[in-house]
Amino acid sequence: MKIGIVTITDNNLGNRLQNYALQESVKSIGYSVETIQKGKRSSNVSRYIKYVVKRLLKTKDWKFRKFDRMICWSPFSLSVPSNKPRVVQRYDYFIAGSDQVWNPYFASSNDDAFLTFAPKEKRVAYAASFGISELPDNLLEKYESYMKGFSVISVREKQAVKIVSQFESCHAELVLDPTLLISRNQWEQIAKTPAIKGKYVLKYFLGEEQSICNQMINELLGDITVIDVKLLLSGNETAIGPEEFIGLIENAELVCTDSFHASVFSTIFEKPFVIFERSDNEKNMSSRIDSLCELLALQEHRYSSSDFDFSKVMLPDYKHTICLLEREKNKSLSFLTRVLKNYRSKE
Numbered sequence: 001m002k003i004g005i006v007t008i009t010d011n012n013l014g015n016r017l018q019n020y021a022l023q024e025s026v027k028s029i030g031y032s033v034e035t036i037q038k039g040k041r042s043s044n045v046s047r048y049i050k051y052v053v054k055r056l057l058k059t060k061d062w063k064f065r066k067f068d069r070m071i072c073w074s075p076f077s078l079s080v081p082s083n084k085p086r087v088v089q090r091y092d093y094f095i096a097g098s099d100q101v102w103n104p105y106f107a108s109s110n111d112d113a114f115l116t117f118a119p120k121e122k123r124v125a126y127a128a129s130f131g132i133s134e135l136p137d138n139l140l141e142k143y144e145s146y147m148k149g150f151s152v153i154s155v156r157e158k159q160a161v162k163i164v165s166q167f168e169s170c171h172a173e174l175v176l177d178p179t180l181l182i183s184r185n186q187w188e189q190i191a192k193t194p195a196i197k198g199k200y201v202l203k204y205f206l207g208e209e210q211s212i213c214n215q216m217i218n219e220l221l222g223d224i225t226v227i228d229v230k231l232l233l234s235g236n237e238t239a240i241g242p243e244e245f246i247g248l249i250e251n252a253e254l255v256c257t258d259s260f261h262a263s264v265f266s267t268i269f270e271k272p273f274v275i276f277e278r279s280d281n282e283k284n285m286s287s288r289i290d291s292l293c294e295l296l297a298l299q300e301h302r303y304s305s306s307d308f309d310f311s312k313v314m315l316p317d318y319k320h321t322i323c324l325l326e327r328e329k330n331k332s333l334s335f336l337t338r339v340l341k342n343y344r345s346k347e
Helices: 013-029 042-056 060-066 081-090 137-148 160-164 185-191 212-223 229-234 242-251 260-268 287-296 319-346
Strands: 001-005 032-037 073-077 093-096 123-128 150-157 198-202 223-229 254-257 272-273
Touching: 001 013, 001 081, 013 032, 013 060, 013 123, 013 260, 013 319, 060 242, 073 081, 081 160, 123 319, 150 160, 160 242, 160 287, 185 242, 185 260, 198 212, 198 229, 198 242, 212 254, 223 229, 229 242, 254 260, 260 272, 260 287, 287 319
Parallel strands: 001 032, 001 093, 032 073, 093 123, 123 150, 198 223, 198 254, 254 272
Antiparallel strands: none
């Protein structure tokens, strides 16, 4: 049976890593899987030329294209309307997700993100995210139509479960982000060890950096090298991609972030880390962090939590969290296995 993944495919660390993780998780269950791009795909010759040029320049784009060689890509793109009948025929099931594939403020959240090109019985959502805590009123009717078009829905945030449940006859199951379905050992095999001498703190802020962050680093670790992921992503010679990002987290003494996936990989590698709150343009972006911390007992890592204690930051106890992670991982993989096997049983 062949599965087609439809997700965000731009140069974003989190979405590339979750794309790879979902692919590997579906493959581990025993199915063939490809990711279908929503944008136009270049010819093989032009793609190769661009790859060589970017490799010589060592740009961020090259690092992402290098990582993308681990993704099994579909020969078809959804941006070509005439492709869609062939796409529907090629795949037995389509999976929308994960990451913020349904965020209404993203241009990528179009009809294709909701698999409207495929019949309902072939539409599945795995760990899909709206990225926000509630939908704007003017989009409720549209999103209700989208949700009713799925045969099975799963999401990665508790707030997303509530969003889906407000629509008549719609239900969503809570599952883990795909990056948490992959073992620590599997991620270690992908990670690139950073060429940094000595110990360092890693900072990765998608929103504005919290002023307390540097003060906290100084109190905990004194005069230590601080690496800023945002600066690395914007550089050339220092540019990083998904593999380098994982390696930077794995080898850091401390991670300070407001990023969901930086928090995920800090958890996987059992690192000391601090989660700061993030808000973008007055839209609440904390629902995914809320669910992650609640599911895996990570509240002590949140700077805004009453449980936060500076003295515990550098000596985290992950025993309970790892037990919870294994339990939730088994539940999520069982859900995915059950959904795909149900299709096979209908054949």
